[in-house]
Amino acid sequence: MSERDLPSLHALRAFEAAARLSSMSLAAQELHVTHGAVSRQVRSLEEALGQPLFVRQGRGIRVTTAGRTLQESCQAAFGQLRESWTRLRREQAGAPLVLGCSGSVLARWVIPRLERLRHELPALTLHLAAQEEPTSLAGVDVALLLEAPPWPVSWQVYDLGAERIGPVLSPRHPDVERLRALPASALGDEPLLYTDSRPQAWPDWARAMGLAPESMQQTQALPHLYFLLEAAAAGLGVAIAPQPLVADDLASGRLLAPWGFRETGGRWILATAHAGDTRLDALAAWARDELAAH
Template structure:
């Protein structure tokens, strides 16, 4: 007797909603309406005779039964995706799909991508900078680059390099902060905050012991890129994040407003499926980006040794 399976479209809705803990985000990922996701999951619950989600005014959460069922459904979709990818000649020439943050892509990845193209001229690369969670291998991505304090279960994580935090501003703005002794007066400074960043001014102020500053005052923006642009326009002092701010420091658009550079608790990681496919160009991409990261770390260490303080 053949196995009786629930409706596969409803299972897809359930997997995405369970992973995102949101009908809205699941709908955006699957290119359907939140109502379609909600109705599909209601139908699935009726078919199974169980409640998969707790629905509250502030959002949804998985029930204990739903969380247990999600682990089986996610594994099933992953096995289907991996099996499909390993079919002979399946999309043999498809692009290498990479997900990463937009500022990292524009300031670190893209300037180096020509080195990969020189080694693999026939390999195409797709870079996705949308702010969404990636599920391996279901979502079709080969790699992601993430800033995280530690690896997360469910994927293979390889550390690339760390991040350093240092205050930066325009040269003219730094001059405007100087007191009668020529030293920057932090009391005059407008702090530029990035709303989405967990490590912001509070982290730097506590680590350096800088006092008499309210870490909540100042200008707020929603991306690192906007923070750097605002600082270069003389609107205040941003918390520079190396390596993302390196280009502005090298060009002179921004300067370090203090010598106190601290290590971030997070690092950049290359993430991929634990049992992903082994296409030659994917192995080549992994080897290339790890070599670039190692070279960057060595160059950065040398610069720190020779930079006068």
């Protein structure tokens, strides 16, 4: 389509305002032009189409069927332009990118890597938000999530890698030496720690190991993953956790993972409802590399 196939942007703006306000006069006031200027712009569109876009209704105007079609297209196009313009201005002004994630992911994965992120992506300014509803994108530019596909069609998703979970326990556990020598199947005879938010974690791991999910004795629930892992570190039992969230504890020896980690079918993702934010490409590449390092 060439530029000559499109009507004047001024004419479309005048039409959209008149259609939205049901008034040529109000449209003129909004656009800071005369009533006659709006009328001429609308008339130029009608002449080009060969059909009316408005009919009079009392003291106001009402869009025709053709007018309604054009109005919907204008609103969608102007809305997209407005969003893109706002986003580009925000990026140019150095406004922070609001990254949301669960409190556990924030405390155990994002914050410990924040200094490295700032060093490797110095142009990116992040504002961190702990989300009460981990799958919500409300109030954030992008969310770091552990989710299984399919994802909502309104999301733009950056796939970062497969989720891997596994059992962990502390060297302080009173029975650590015996447990470390046992096969994974023996965990079915042990009291296991889990979180209220994800009671399916142990059954998911059991299935990935070829074990019967119902064999896992989940005896102690904790309200959040952070508390779960602190309980495990204190030697109170065997917990189940995503590998990246315990990587630092495993490296320091604070926790042990004798039975390894298995993929669950879930994915680490960055999800946004604001497509086109160029900062997300760099953030996704960084997060993908960090997760792959484990």
